[in-house]
Amino acid sequence: MTKTREIYFCAIGQDSHRFMTEEDVAFKSRPLLLGGVLIPDAPPLLGNSDADVVLHALVNAISGLSAERILGKVADDMCQAGITDSRAYVARALDTLKDIELLHLSFSIEAKRPHLAEVIDPMREEIAKMTGLNVCHVAITATSGEGLTAFGKGEGIACLCIASARKTPFR
Incomplete structure (x- = not known):
């Protein structure tokens, strides 16, 4: 008889992008999106x-x-x-989990600008909806970085994510 047991584990993800400048071709047509939420009155980030x-x-x-x-x-x-919506990338990534259950997400955003306090809850809700997690299992913090890095100096935005999960069965 084979015993089945669960294994709990976590993984870290990181990403960063610099802000577009007015010289960038798509500057006027691209919005700033963070966590699937439109951030008003902020410059867009550069990326494909x-x-x-x-x-x-x-x-x-x-x-x-x-x-x-x-x-x-x-x-x-x-x-x-032509698929540039990052929510599609999240859906594709979630499809890879198979016998892995996502349990909790914790994000840390570093950005001098824009001020994010008012959009943290909408981001948590959007990410919870995408992942099927209860919003209480999606945590987001933001820091200005005190000017110590390029992100703290306002040149772009960086984000870290720690995901915890459970895999069953583990043999």
Whole structure:
């Protein structure tokens, strides 16, 4: 008889993008999206997709759980096919989990600008909806970085995501 037991584990994901400048071609047409939420009155981030650093960090954390890379070739192929919405990358990453249950997500965003306090709850709700988690299992903190890094100096935004999960059965 084989015993079945659960294994609990976590993975970390990271992403960062610099802000576009007015010289960048798509500057006026691209919004700033963070966690799938439109951030008003803020410059957009540079990237070949919508450059949502929060969702990209989430995708990388999920890739760490499943050991299947999404950002890179898979996401690049999706971009070339016209799929630039990072929510599609999250859905693709979630499909790789198979016998892995996502339990909790914790994000840390570093950005001097824009001020994020008022959009943290909407981001938590959007990410909870995407992942099927209860909003109480999606935590987001933000820091200005005190000017110590490029993100703390206002040149872009960085995000870390830690995802915890449970895998069953483990033999």
